[in-house]
Amino acid sequence: MTRLFTNGRVSRSKIGRLIFPLFFFALWPAWDKPADALPKPVAKVNGMILTEIDLEEALNEIMPAGVFHGGFSSKKRAKYRPQAFENMIEKELFFQEALKKGLKVDEEVIKTERDRTVKRFGDEKKFQAALKEAGLTDEQYQEKLKKKQLVKRLITVEVENKAQATEEEIKDYYQRNEQKFMRPEARRLTHILIHVKPEATAEERKLKRARAQEVIDKINAGGDMSALAWDYSEGPYRVKGGDMGLVHRGRLYPDLEKEVFQLEPGRLSGIIETIHGYHIVRVNEVKPPEQLSLGDVHDKIRKELTGKNEKQIREALADKLKAEARIEIY
Numbered sequence: 001m002t003r004l005f006t007n008g009r010v011s012r013s014k015i016g017r018l019i020f021p022l023f024f025f026a027l028w029p030a031w032d033k034p035a036d037a038l039p040k041p042v043a044k045v046n047g048m049i050l051t052e053i054d055l056e057e058a059l060n061e062i063m064p065a066g067v068f069h070g071g072f073s074s075k076k077r078a079k080y081r082p083q084a085f086e087n088m089i090e091k092e093l094f095f096q097e098a099l100k101k102g103l104k105v106d107e108e109v110i111k112t113e114r115d116r117t118v119k120r121f122g123d124e125k126k127f128q129a130a131l132k133e134a135g136l137t138d139e140q141y142q143e144k145l146k147k148k149q150l151v152k153r154l155i156t157v158e159v160e161n162k163a164q165a166t167e168e169e170i171k172d173y174y175q176r177n178e179q180k181f182m183r184p185e186a187r188r189l190t191h192i193l194i195h196v197k198p199e200a201t202a203e204e205r206k207l208k209r210a211r212a213q214e215v216i217d218k219i220n221a222g223g224d225m226s227a228l229a230w231d232y233s234e235g236p237y238r239v240k241g242g243d244m245g246l247v248h249r250g251r252l253y254p255d256l257e258k259e260v261f262q263l264e265p266g267r268l269s270g271i272i273e274t275i276h277g278y279h280i281v282r283v284n285e286v287k288p289p290e291q292l293s294l295g296d297v298h299d300k301i302r303k304e305l306t307g308k309n310e311k312q313i314r315e316a317l318a319d320k321l322k323a324e325a326r327i328e329i330y
Contacts, residue, residue: 042085044328045092058091059084093321095147098154105149113145159314165305173301174294181292187260188285189244190225193235196277212271212278219268225282234277246287256281 039051059080121127131141174181194212196205215232219225229242237244252260255274263269263283272279 041330045089046096046326050088050092054088055084058088090318091151093325094151094154097321098150103150103153105146109149110142110145158317159310163306163309163313165302169305170301181297183290183292184249185289186246186248186287187283188246190242190282190284191235191237191244192229192233192242192280194278195234209278212280215280
């Protein structure tokens with residue numbers, strides 16, 4: 001297999017800007033080496049040498065986005081290296097397995113990917129200049145794309161296609177976990193908030209509480225709560241006349257939820273105090289807990305089970321290939 005990197009010292013900041021759209025050079029490492037120095041080997045997998053550049057590429061794939069803006073020190077970056085090293089080895093093993101199985105890539109996919117990258121750079125001339133600065137030929141870049149696509153192809157064939165949850169598995173999971181699929185009690189609420197700043201003085205709080213009591217008095221005297229919400233509320237639902245819609249348990253602040261879920265339908269709360277200020281709530285409707293049907297949660301279960309299957313199958317495949325491989329670590 002042709003190695004996909006050549007010699008050359010490259011400006012980190014410039015390549016970081018230019019090559020970021022390319023999957024293979026999210027951030028070029030700072031090489032304090034002569035221009036003719038070869039990248040340092042870090043491992044050999046079935047005779048294939050992997051270098052520090054391969055490791056950096058794997059590291060860039062798992063690092064938080066902030067690293068691309070210099071937000072992580074080399075020490076913080078280093079803690080991700082063991083994981084990146086494992087990913088690098090696994091990727092190489094998957095690539096070699098794809099070749100053994102005779103998997104092919106669609107040349108049109110490679111062409112489309114290359115064209116997309118050229119478009120990101122602006123034109124062919126700028127793209128070629130970026131490749132040259134990175135020490136890559138166009139052919140090497142396309143080989144890199146092919147390797148990426150072959151790994152994806154192997155994962156599709158050997159992992160994703162085999163991991164799809166069956167209808168029987170989905171039904172069995174639902175029956176064994178019915179209690180997990182209960183829609184909790186919900187209440188349709190109208191809400192008014194008289195906001196109080198955390199640093200408010202006792203006098204300011206007293207005035208705010210009096211304002212909240214004024215609202216309650218107007219509602220009890222027959223005032224329209226939706227209109228009053230527009231006039232008085234300082235909460236996010238003011239523009240909807242205080243209408244919060246259906247709210248399930250667990251969606252409100254504990255102090256507020258405790259009071260609201262004790263009210264009977266049609267009842268207006270008193271003044272409820274939280275860290276945000278004084279709340280006034282009316283319960284318009286109560287919907288009791290409801291058992292969701294298999295149809296309601298079918299897709300959710302399928303996705304969950306398929307995800308678990310993919311993880312298990314991929315790990316088993318990686319373990320098998322590692323056990324059969326000749327891996328040397330430098």
